[in-house]
Amino acid sequence: MNKAMLKQYSILVEFLGKALGPSYEITLHDIGDYTNSVVAIANGHISGRTIGAPLTNFCLSVIADKSYKHSNYKLNYNGVSKDGKILRSSTIFIKDENEELVGMLCVNFDDSKYVDISKQLLSLCHPDELIEQKTTYESVNSILDDGGESFSESVAEVTETVLNRVLANNNIPIERLTHEERLSVVDILNQKGVFMLKGAVSEVAKQLHCSEPSIYRYLSKLTKDKENS
Known part of the structure; x- marks a missing residue:
């Protein structure tokens, strides 16, 4: 800009x-x-x-x-x-x-605060009725699972948010990831643009319990596979 x-x-x-x-x-x-x-x-x-x-x-x-x-x-x-x-x-x-x-x-x-006020007003209008307000999502996690936005102050927070979602969606505990599963996770993170952030490789390596060179090798293999496909 x-x-x-x-x-x-x-x-x-x-x-x-x-x-x-x-x-x-x-x-x-x-x-x-x-x-x-x-x-x-x-x-x-x-x-x-x-x-x-x-x-x-x-x-x-x-x-x-x-x-x-x-x-x-x-x-x-x-x-x-x-x-x-x-x-x-x-x-x-x-x-x-x-x-x-x-x-x-x-x-x-x-x-x-407007939602809270509306609930209070409805309770005044219908004091003897159970007021239920439906929301589009059941929880914060369901919003994130549906591709919602998370606001972070650091690269570590952005990386952790996306990585946790990927692992949760695939029901994979970090400590039990195989080589192919790690490669798949890195591929998803790469598609979501995480590695465009400076320092993301270090954060992903730390959170995946592997080395930075391993992450670079995964990225290199993904690039080569894409070129050959």
Whole structure:
């Protein structure tokens, strides 16, 4: 993202943060640096992030699968804050004159207090009835399993979030992974864009209980297999 765009969108972040109020977090990502991509943020208390935080798992996936090429934005998907609150998120893809992705502007809405107020009002209207409010997801984990966004302050947190989900989905305990299973896990992490983050190889090696050279060998084999397929 060039300086002019950075300045313009940073002002927009500040404006939207004040105009929409403290229940809306506005975040600007510059994808020139995946590891320190947050360059402007308003109401960061919602996710607990600050300037310099890395790309989220959602942003990495968008870059890895190039879905931004077929759309200008994604609306109303779920995210999870560090304290477990379910957020409603939307992201616009910022592109240059060649339609290449240079940044993302994200809006994360925390509606928890409004949900609480609505429940209280309903209980006043129907004091003798059991009020049940259905939600789209049963838990935070179900949101993450469905590809929801997790907001992290470090590469370690991003890697751990994605890795834990991959292992949980495949019902595989880390200590019992075979060589082929480790290769499969690394392949999935690579498809999700995790290794675009600086330091991700080290974190994955640590969490998979293997060496960094092993991770590089897995990645090399995956590249060769893809070239030969």
